[in-house]
Amino acid sequence: MFTATFTFAAGTYDDEFHALDARIAEVARAIPGYRGEETWENPATGLISNVYYWDSMEALQQLMAHATHREAKQAQARWLKGYQVVIAEVVSTYGDGGIAHPLADINRR
Known part of the structure; x- marks a missing residue:
């Protein structure tokens, strides 16, 4: 599993x-391989993060290679005051099951 966090x-x-x-x-x-997404906002900094979840790096790379993604990357300065992308591999997930989450069903700890 992988995440792509766009802040x-x-x-x-x-x-x-x-x-x-x-x-x-x-x-x-x-x-295929897209698992879901979440959006978070930090009121103290005003930053927004979109976290996308993927089954594999190959699935994530399909999005990054898509023409629409490249178009957005080239035009981002028109709408954003800065951005950072972090790609990470998920090594573990756990919880009590009380909230829905894109990776809740993998039960890795």
Whole structure:
């Protein structure tokens, strides 16, 4: 399992941003191996993080190679004040089952 965490400082969004963001989400969800996503905001810093979960690095790389992703990467400065992407391998997950999570069913500890 892998995660791709996209953390960014929001700028000014327009209709083109929202349309491109929706297309990226549609592409990601259609890739075999996509497990889900979460979004978090830090009120103290104003930063937003989108965490995408994947079965394999190959699945994640399909999104990164897609033309829509490349288009967004090239245009990001129009809408964002900065961004950082972290790719990580999941080595363990656990919990009490009280919340739904994209990786809840792998039960690795």
